[in-house]
Amino acid sequence: MPRGSRLTPQELGSIQALHLEGKSGRYIARNLGRSENAVRNALKPKTKQKAPRKSADRPRRISEAIDQILKPSTVRKLLNSSHAAKWIKRKPSPDIKPHHKAARAAFAAKYLSKTHVWSSVVFSDEKKFNLDGPDGYQYYWHDVRTETELYSKRASGGGSVMVWAVISLQGKTQIAFLEGRQNPECYTATLDNYLVYQDPYRALGIQKLKWAAKSPDFNPIENVWGQLA
DSSP states (O other), X not given: OXXXXXXXXXXXXXXXXXXXXXXXXXXXXXHHTOOHHHHHHHHSXXXXXXXXXXXXXXXXXXXXXXXXXXXXXXHHHHHHHOSSOOOOOOOXXXXXXXXXXXXXXXXXXXXXXXXXXXXXXXXXXXXXXXXXXXXXXXXXXXXXXXXXXXXXXXXXXXXXXXXXXXXXXXXXXXXXXXXXXXXXHHHHHHHIIIIIOSSSSOOOOOOOOOOOTTOGGGOTHHHHHXXXX
């Protein structure tokens, strides 16, 4: 049989038998008329081939080529250069449940066409202003190769002031500067001084508008505080 051809099952058996008898590879090759390399390959232990790995249940959506491009730094650069996205602070929101949403929708539907009502409604609210600026607005893009930037802040935020005011279609009240906790007695005093009694006669027939729970955004005075802050 010419050299280079595949070993037959008989030759493979002979190689194994002679090897078990202690014969050398050179002796086996000369005896079978094969090369020593062929004999060595036949005597190598056969490794069990691993079964192909099953793919995950969910197919891969990003190819390996694209995956090499989508590094975190690349994504951040794309977001930073995009006109459709910007890095902002996440705003807090009340924990609104389904029944709160239903009440909000009902409130909006009730007054959707009753625009005349708002001419006789006053909107009040209180607001805390920190003397060192708004809470938690010190954000910036940091270069990790440089020292972290710091900003000075006085103890306890430098203090704060609590104010209260009223707006309506007829105008606005003076800003009330509140002191201490606003318990019912303090709040009543604020109403007397800044809302109800601006003229010699006490207003009568004032009714409280039934408000949807957890709906501070319904109050337009929030926009006033937003402009001032």
